[in-house]
Amino acid sequence: MTKWLEENTPKLVLAPSFIAVLIFVYGFIAWTAWxxxxxxxxxxxxxxxxxxxxxxxFASPRWDTALNNLFVFGILFILIAMVLGLILAILLDQNxxxxxxxxxxxxxxxxxxxxxTGTAWKWILNPGLGIxxxxxGWGFESFTFDWLVNPNMAxxxxxxxxxxxxxxxxxxxxxxxxxxxxxxxxxxxQVDGIPTWRIYTAIIIPSMAPIFLSAFIVLSHLAIKSxxxxxxxxxxxxxxxxDLPATYMYAMAFSRGDIGQAASSxxxxxxxxxxIVVPYLYSELRSKDD
Amino acid sequence: xxxxFFGAVSAAALIASAVHAEPQAEVLxxxxxxxxxxxxxxxxxxxxxxxxxxxxMPVAGGGGDAAMTALRARVxxxxxxxxxxxKGPAIQEWYEEGVLADISSVAxxxxxxxxxxxxxxxxMKCEGTWCAAxxxxxxxxxxxxxxxxxxxxGIEMPTTWDEFNAAAEKLAAAGVIPxxxxxxxxxxxxxxxxxxxxxxxxxxxxxxxxxxDMDTLKSDEMKAVFDQMRTMRxxxxxxxxxxxxxxATAMVMNGEAAFQIMGDWAKGEFMAAGKVPGEDxxxxxxxxxxxxxxxxxxxxxxxxxxxxxxxxxLLAELIVGQNFQKVFNLxxxxxxxxxxxxxxxxxxxxxxxxxxxSESSDNGSLLPSYAHGMALRGAQSGAITDVxxxxxxxxMSSDEAVNMLADAVANxx
Numbered sequence: 001m002t003k004w005l006e007e008n009t010p011k012l013v014l015a016p017s018f019i020a021v022l023i024f025v026y027g028f029i030a031w032t033a034w035x036x037x038x039x040x041x042x043x044x045x046x047x048x049x050x051x052x053x054x055x056x057x058f059a060s061p062r063w064d065t066a067l068n069n070l071f072v073f074g075i076l077f078i079l080i081a082m083v084l085g086l087i088l089a090i091l092l093d094q095n096x097x098x099x100x101x102x103x104x105x106x107x108x109x110x111x112x113x114x115x116x117t118g119t120a121w122k123w124i125l126n127p128g129l130g131i132x133x134x135x136x137g138w139g140f141e142s143f144t145f146d147w148l149v150n151p152n153m154a155x156x157x158x159x160x161x162x163x164x165x166x167x168x169x170x171x172x173x174x175x176x177x178x179x180x181x182x183x184x185x186x187x188x189x190q191v192d193g194i195p196t197w198r199i200y201t202a203i204i205i206p207s208m209a210p211i212f213l214s215a216f217i218v219l220s221h222l223a224i225k226s227x228x229x230x231x232x233x234x235x236x237x238x239x240x241x242x243d244l245p246a247t248y249m250y251a252m253a254f255s256r257g258d259i260g261q262a263a264s265s266x267x268x269x270x271x272x273x274x275x276i277v278v279p280y281l282y283s284e285l286r287s288k289d290d
Numbered sequence: 291x292x293x294x295f296f297g298a299v300s301a302a303a304l305i306a307s308a309v310h311a312e313p314q315a316e317v318l319x320x321x322x323x324x325x326x327x328x329x330x331x332x333x334x335x336x337x338x339x340x341x342x343x344x345x346x347m348p349v350a351g352g353g354g355d356a357a358m359t360a361l362r363a364r365v366x367x368x369x370x371x372x373x374x375x376x377k378g379p380a381i382q383e384w385y386e387e388g389v390l391a392d393i394s395s396v397a398x399x400x401x402x403x404x405x406x407x408x409x410x411x412x413x414m415k416c417e418g419t420w421c422a423a424x425x426x427x428x429x430x431x432x433x434x435x436x437x438x439x440x441x442x443x444g445i446e447m448p449t450t451w452d453e454f455n456a457a458a459e460k461l462a463a464a465g466v467i468p469x470x471x472x473x474x475x476x477x478x479x480x481x482x483x484x485x486x487x488x489x490x491x492x493x494x495x496x497x498x499x500x501x502x503d504m505d506t507l508k509s510d511e512m513k514a515v516f517d518q519m520r521t522m523r524x525x526x527x528x529x530x531x532x533x534x535x536x537x538a539t540a541m542v543m544n545g546e547a548a549f550q551i552m553g554d555w556a557k558g559e560f561m562a563a564g565k566v567p568g569e570d571x572x573x574x575x576x577x578x579x580x581x582x583x584x585x586x587x588x589x590x591x592x593x594x595x596x597x598x599x600x601x602x603x604l605l606a607e608l609i610v611g612q613n614f615q616k617v618f619n620l621x622x623x624x625x626x627x628x629x630x631x632x633x634x635x636x637x638x639x640x641x642x643x644x645x646x647x648s649e650s651s652d653n654g655s656l657l658p659s660y661a662h663g664m665a666l667r668g669a670q671s672g673a674i675t676d677v678x679x680x681x682x683x684x685x686m687s688s689d690e691a692v693n694m695l696a697d698a699v700a701n702x703x
Contacts, residue, residue, distance in 0.1 A: 041669070042383050043362065059701045061694065062676050128529035149473070149531035151683050238473055238531045239683035240676060254355045256668035257383065 029270065036263035044259055053264035063265065066243040069155050070272070073244065074223040076159045077166075081219055082212070084163065085170025090200060092171070093178045103175070106168035114165065118232025121161040122148070151241035154234055158226075158242055161233055166222065170215050177211035178204060213280065220276050224269060245269045313600035316345040317588070318364075319375035320357045323350075329621040336608050342601055347371055365389050370591035372602050376422065378413060378664040381589045385416035391590040391599075392419045396606045405610075405628040407651040410585055413664070421590060423609040424627035426619050428584040429643045430553040430659040431484045434539070434560070435572040439466055439548045447574045451488055451518055454549075454577060458525045461548050468525035470547035472533035475679040479661035479671075481522065481551045482678045486515045488578025492655035495580065499660040502670065507696045516681055516688035523682055531683075542571065551576060553584060553662070557639055558623040573639040581650040584662040585627060673702035 037048045057063050088106060092099055109117065124130040125148040135143040147153035181204050189199050227246040234242040236251075243251075245265055253262035315337065321330045330346075337344045349357040357375065364370055370389055384390055397403070397420035403411060406424065414422040435447060443464050448454035458468035471477060487495050490511050497503040498512065506512065527547075530538075539559040541547040550556060560571050567573060575581070588609055590602050608614055615626035620635060625643050633644055650656040658664035660671050677698050681691040 041667075042380075043366065043387050056701055059697070061680070061698070122532070126529065128527075146528065149528065235474065235532050237475070237679075237683065239475070239478075239679040239681075241683065251672070254359055256672040257358075257380070258669045258672075261669070 032263045032266050035259060036267050038260055040259040040263070042257040042259070053260045056261060057264050057268070062240050062243060063248060065240060066245050066248040069242060069244055070224065072155055073159055073162070073226070074220065076156075077162050077223050078216060078219045080159070081163050081167045081170050082215055084167040085215070086174050086205075088167065088171040089174035089178055092175055103172070106171055108168065109165045110169045112165070114226075114228040115232045117161055117165045118229045121157065121164070122233050125157050148234065149238055151238045154238060154242045158230055158233055162223075162226065162229055165229075166219065170219070173211055173215050174208070177208040181207050217277070217280055221273065224273055245272075312597035313342045313604050314345070314597045315342060315372040315601035315605045316347055317373050317605070318347045318349065318357060318361060318371040320348065320350055320354050321375070322348045326622065329618045332617045332621070333608060333614055336614060337605060340604055340608070342604055365591070370593065372593050372598055373588040373590055373605055375586065376589040377585060377587050378658065378662075379667045380663065381413065381422050381587070382416055383667055384589060385421055389591055390416055390421040391592045391602060392421065393423070393590050393603065393606045394420045396420075396603045400607060400610060402610055405630050407629065407647065407656060409651065409656045409658070410583065410627055413585060413658070414587060422587045423590070423606045425586045425588065425609060426615075426622060426624035427627050427643075427647060428553050428555065428586070428624045428662075429575075429646070430480060430582040430584050430662060431487055431576045431580070432552060432554055432556065433484075433574055433576045434542055434550045434552060434556055435574075436542050436545050436548055437568075437570055437572050439545050440572070445548075447572055448577055450577045451485070455521060458522075458549075462525065466545075467527045467541065467547040468549060469522060470538040470541040470550040471526040471530050472535050472538045473531040473683065474534070475675050476661060477535055477538075477552075478679040478682045479675045480553065482515070482519060482682075483582060483659060483661045484551050484576040485518050485522070486512075487580045487582060487657070488576055489515045489518065491578065492580040492657060495657055499665050499674070500658065502666070502699055504696055504700075507699060508692050512692050512695070513688040516691045519678075519682055520688065554623050554639065554643065557637075561623070561637075567637050567639045573642065575642075575646060579650075580655040580657055581646050582657055582659040583647070584659045584664055669702045670699060673698040
């Protein structure tokens, strides 16, 4: 009996959460997939009708905009946040005196919710209240910075706000990575008279590869599920110029009573996530087997 | 918000199970802000004074989106509320899901057919039986103006779109923002349908936005509507994106802007600021014939138990009753849905609205507002709004816009 318990306690303890995950994550993914093949409107229906919802989805110019925005936003956000985070981390790593205070300052935006960030940036970027009005007030009458209300540029304001929010977090990740590099190697390189920038590019940054990967995974899922920032900053506007897949899905499911459309857009979003996560998991699992 | 919603549902469930008096009604609505909440309290008191037990289920947020989510959850779990604030084709959409009750006995006993305009009564019926009770009539196609600004610039209230454009040019030259507008999709749609009513006329509007007639959607008149929208884009200030409608109303109020095109809830803003209709601000229907209505109503859901059915009947009777129609609409700024309510206490804009409603009802130009979900189901009206707002906020040509409009409507089916 005790032997049986010894062997099975871990399984017993894990079982409830395993079952919960099975139902509430994978079960509902399967449910959404099913619904995406039906003509559900206000309430879910379960008669399979084929790929009609996906055809409608890809015929919709609004979904086109949303998907384009996701790629523009995702690529710029991940790239700039990582570069900026790395630069900040390297600068902080120079044994400066007030490191603790500066680190806290850069990390603080992370403590704000996206709604607060979005609202604050909405005021900063508003042409009549924020930067544009201020610079004009200084006497530069022809100065324009109207990205927030310009449909072609509005998506970049979302990028700016998101980078402001997240680059401090990336900095903290990279700082931890920098500190974990073996000090002996660096000292050896210094003794050999190798310039500091070469130490970074040839030794430290290559040895931080796993940190880059984690930062990339964290930022990319932040990008794909972004919703609250867009709602607070632009409300999806002007027009639907800053719609993202998540806001599209919300509009279909909750404002328009078009559950089938919402389900199909959710499935596409999930596939985008899988396209990023599966190669990551694959490389992780394989390296453990070695 | 989610926790608030679950809290509200469970609290409502607790109250409902604790009390066993008759008649009973559980009412789901999203009238939670100042004037609206006061209006609901009137109904609540009246219901209680007739011996009923009212279980309030207010779900605020998202212009009713949150309430609809709550409703979906309740219906799917087989426990629908007695009455739900619903409007337009959404009533029939829920009927098709097989969850609406038949309140024809009350409607016939009270003679609703005689006191409601025919096109509004049509929204309250599901395949011939009565399934909902109307509360009020908001007129959507209003144009509001600052009286002093118009007088200072020697401008009369415009009666055609050409006159409107001329007045706007004059105002812009004088340094006044001609049109106060908020760049939110539903506000773009509100202006669009007002323009469409003027240019297409009542019959064209019905064909385009009720019947979704492809030829009308692609017609040259529809291009003219988009042309006028492009012209009006030039009359709003550059800072309009995302502005709330009441802030646009405030711009008219303080003379920063001259006109606003908005439903009569804007009147409430003027009134709350102590402005007098006819003196401080002017109200007129937008250029063109017709009347676009936005009718709030309560749909009655199938419930079990005699106490709940009695509550449902009593509620329906009170909602359409003269007293509630008067008190509620005085609070809300709209006009009564029934035509036999004395309007002595109402203001001059409401009198104009009531007069136009009965006239347009007689000549067949009393039309449902598409922008406020009265004419079309969510998917179709949403598809049209997407095109309207995309056109208004870009440099898209009118030809492109009508083609996109036809494609979007076809794709939404």
